[in-house]
Amino acid sequence: MTAPLADWIADALGHRPADLSLFERALTHGSVDKGEDYQRLEFLGDRVLGLAVATMLYEAVPQEPEGSLSKRLAMLVSGASCAEVARAIGAGPHIRMGKQARDDGARDSVNVLGDVVEALIGALYLDGGLDAATAFVRRAWEPRMRGTPPAPQHPKSALQEWAAANRRRPPVYLVVDRSGPGHAPKFVVQVEIGAAGSARGEGSSKQDAETAAAAALLRQLRGG
Structure with missing residues (x-):
C-alpha cells in the first residue's frame, strides 16, 4: 500500500496521513497471516466515535432527556451504521484479508466493514488528533442525523x-x-x-x- 492509499485516505477521511502504517493496520483483517490487524485500533476508534456522536446529539437535540439520547447514540454507532459509512467512503476494496475470507464474502460483511470504519477513526485520532477524527465523524454522520426524528424504542x-x-x-x-x-x-x-x-x-x-x-x-x- 503506497501513494494511492494515502490519496484515498486524504479524500475519504479528509486527512493526509503522516504515519501511513496506522491506516494500513486499520485496513488489515485478522485473516492476514503476517502483521497486526485492526482490532486494537477498532477498540480505540469505537470510543472516539462514541464521544463525537454523543457531542453531536447533545448539540442537535438540546431538549431531549438522557434515555432518548442513549437510544439515538446506540443506533447511530451500531455496526450497521458504521458499515453504511464504510460503503459510502469506498473502504471495501482497500481492506487486506486472506483468500478464504475473501472467498467467504468478508469484504462486504457488515461486521468487517463496521470494524474497519472504527479502526480508521482510531488511526485518524492517533495520526491527526481528536479534531481530525471529530471532523470526519461529523461529515460522515451528519446526514444520518438530519431531521433527528423521535428516538425509536428498542x-x-x-x-x-x-x-x-x-x-x-x-x-x-x-x-x-x-x-x-x-x-x-x-x-x-x-x-x-x-x-x-x-x-x-x-x-x-x-x-x-x-x-x-x-x-x-x-x-x-x-x-x-
Missing part, C-alpha cells in the same frame, strides 16, 4: 415493558443456533415470555439476533 426494551405491563415474567433469550465462519457468524435466538408466546430472530451477532427475536414477538403480541 425492541428488547419494548418487550420488557410489555411483559411488566401485562404482569408476565421477563423475557428469556436463548441462542438456539450458531453457524457461519468466525468473521461472518449467524446467530439464531429464541425469546419466550412464559405461556404468552415465543419467537425467533436471526442476526450477525447475539445482540442483533435477540433484537430481531424481540421485534418478532412484539408483532405477535400486538397482532401485527
Whole structure:
C-alpha cells in the first residue's frame, strides 16, 4: 500500500496521513497471516466515535432527556451504521484479508466493514488528533442525523415493558443456533415470555439476533 492509499485516505477521511502504517493496520483483517490487524485500533476508534456522536446529539437535540439520547447514540454507532459509512467512503476494496475470507464474502460483511470504519477513526485520532477524527465523524454522520426524528424504542426494551405491563415474567433469550465462519457468524435466538408466546430472530451477532427475536414477538403480541 503506497501513494494511492494515502490519496484515498486524504479524500475519504479528509486527512493526509503522516504515519501511513496506522491506516494500513486499520485496513488489515485478522485473516492476514503476517502483521497486526485492526482490532486494537477498532477498540480505540469505537470510543472516539462514541464521544463525537454523543457531542453531536447533545448539540442537535438540546431538549431531549438522557434515555432518548442513549437510544439515538446506540443506533447511530451500531455496526450497521458504521458499515453504511464504510460503503459510502469506498473502504471495501482497500481492506487486506486472506483468500478464504475473501472467498467467504468478508469484504462486504457488515461486521468487517463496521470494524474497519472504527479502526480508521482510531488511526485518524492517533495520526491527526481528536479534531481530525471529530471532523470526519461529523461529515460522515451528519446526514444520518438530519431531521433527528423521535428516538425509536428498542425492541428488547419494548418487550420488557410489555411483559411488566401485562404482569408476565421477563423475557428469556436463548441462542438456539450458531453457524457461519468466525468473521461472518449467524446467530439464531429464541425469546419466550412464559405461556404468552415465543419467537425467533436471526442476526450477525447475539445482540442483533435477540433484537430481531424481540421485534418478532412484539408483532405477535400486538397482532401485527
